[in-house]
Amino acid sequence: MSSIDIPMPVVDGTLAEKKAPLRIVLYEGETLRVPRRVVHARVITGSAWLTVEGKDIVLCAGEQMDLCRAHGAAIVSAVGGNPLLVQLESAQ
Numbered sequence: 001m002s003s004i005d006i007p008m009p010v011v012d013g014t015l016a017e018k019k020a021p022l023r024i025v026l027y028e029g030e031t032l033r034v035p036r037r038v039v040h041a042r043v044i045t046g047s048a049w050l051t052v053e054g055k056d057i058v059l060c061a062g063e064q065m066d067l068c069r070a071h072g073a074a075i076v077s078a079v080g081g082n083p084l085l086v087q088l089e090s091a092q
Helices: none
Strands: 002-005 021-025 030-033 038-045 046-053 057-061 062-065 074-079 084-090
Touching: 021 030, 021 074, 030 062, 038 046, 038 057, 046 084, 057 062, 074 084
Parallel strands: 002 030
Antiparallel strands: 021 084, 030 074, 038 062, 038 084, 046 057, 046 074
């Protein structure tokens, strides 16, 4: 299993303000540690397994959730055999 840890988009050398959401494609077996500044996740295609503060949630295409988390990290991975396209939105 591979793991990806990425920063949010950078514009002019600084982290971008909430302008455009970040879209990520994950394949089965890949995981993404969601940056803390991300507050919303929307599944565009595929199915996502999210672990948020120790709770597991499965989202399918068209579903979304707020990632309100006090302490823990959020992890997302693709499930179901199809690629996952997930859109991540940061706080304003």
